[in-house]
Amino acid sequence: MQTLDITDNQQPRNQDPFLVIDGVSKVYPTPRGAYTVLQDVNLTVYEGEFICVIGHSGCGKSTLLNMVAGFNRPTSGEICLRSKPILRPGPDRMVVFQNYSLLPWMTAFENVLLAVKQVYSDKSKEEKIKIAKDSLAMVGLTEAMHKKPKQLSGGMRQRVSIARALSIRPEVLILDEPFGALDVMTREELQEELLAIWREHKVTALMITHEIDEALFLADRIVMMSNGPAANIAEIIEVPFARPRNRKAIADDPRYYSLRNYILEFLYSRFALADDAE
Numbered sequence: 446m447q448t449l450d451i452t453d454n455q456q457p458r459n460q461d462p463f464l465v466i467d468g469v470s471k472v473y474p475t476p477r478g479a480y481t482v483l484q485d486v487n488l489t490v491y492e493g494e495f496i497c498v499i500g501h502s503g504c505g506k507s508t509l510l511n512m513v514a515g516f517n518r519p520t521s522g523e524i525c526l527r528s529k530p531i532l533r534p535g536p537d538r539m540v541v542f543q544n545y546s547l548l549p550w551m552t553a554f555e556n557v558l559l560a561v562k563q564v565y566s567d568k569s570k571e572e573k574i575k576i577a578k579d580s581l582a583m584v585g586l587t588e589a590m591h592k593k594p595k596q597l598s599g600g601m602r603q604r605v606s607i608a609r610a611l612s613i614r615p616e617v618l619i620l621d622e623p624f625g626a627l628d629v630m631t632r633e634e635l636q637e638e639l640l641a642i643w644r645e646h647k648v649t650a651l652m653i654t655h656e657i658d659e660a661l662f663l664a665d666r667i668v669m670m671s672n673g674p675a676a677n678i679a680e681i682i683e684v685p686f687a688r689p690r691n692r693k694a695i696a697d698d699p700r701y702y703s704l705r706n707y708i709l710e711f712l713y714s715r716f717a718l719a720d721d722a723e
């Protein structure tokens with residue numbers, strides 16, 4: 446695995462390994478025999494980092510993050526959080542999916558409260574209500590909190606999903622293409638909100654995206670995966686832009702274009718799919 450590092454002014458990060466993916470492979474049984482999706486994936490994530498994962502469709506990004514979430518177990522290798530193996534889902538790791546996954550018959554407030562109740566069974570009713578309301582306020586949804594998902598825009602629904610995930614104060618926030626279904630303006634607004642929340646909550650974020658600009662705006666490091674079968678991490682890019690980030694300043698930075706071109710080259714030349722090469 447290569448690491449491209451054009452960093453010049455990064456803050457030193459806490460060097461204690463926080464989330465460690467160690468020699469992870471995943472094999473799915475299929476009617477046509479065993480299918481190796483991931484082979485020998487290794488990654489150390491540090492506390493408070495923002496990691497974006499990029500790779501072609503089907504290379505195994507969701508498979509990898511689902512194992513970090515604990516929805517799925519590695520066939521071999523191990524994933525540890527603070528040195529403890531991840532064996533199942535837990536409130537220390539919350540996931541935000543692309544398709545909102547809100548319960549349609551509940552209001553935004555009730556959706557968040559449900560998560561709070563599941564995790565904070567020891568808190569009083571008033572405390573739980575306050576946590577749910579504060580979480581919705583954090584994403585600017587106080588006014589709309591009594592609306593049901595159908596009455597909310599796509600961006601608002603995704604804000605509810607983020608509020609729900611963060612309401613229980615996870616250590617790791619896993620985001621599987623959370624903004625993929627949103628229009629460009631809403632997507633950019635949510636990226637900025639997500640960065641503000643990430644900074645304030647000091648959560649460690651792992652996010653799958655297909656958008657190079659999104660990864661360059663959000664990530665400390667971009668993990669680039671090879672194509673499957675038997676995909677793994679081909680390269681990691683350190684993103685050098687100072688925080689808090691400003692979209693315009695990044696766009697004016699000549700390093701932005703070299704990084705963008707580098708990633709494009711990775712995806713559409715070095716790891717091009719058959720269709721891309723046509």
Ligand SMILES: Nc1ncnc2c1ncn2[C@@H]1O[C@H](COP(=O)(O)OP(=O)(O)OP(=O)(O)O)[C@@H](O)[C@H]1O
Pocket residue numbers: 473474475480482500501502503504505506507508509673
């Ligand atoms: N339960 C399963 N059984 C068999 N094969 C599976 C299973 N889940 C995923 N796969 C296969 O594993 C591969 C990786 O899937 P995965 O969803 O992890 O890819 P991805 O990189 O997240 O794709 P996308 O970007 O399109 O979401 C795909 O070929 C998929 O068909």
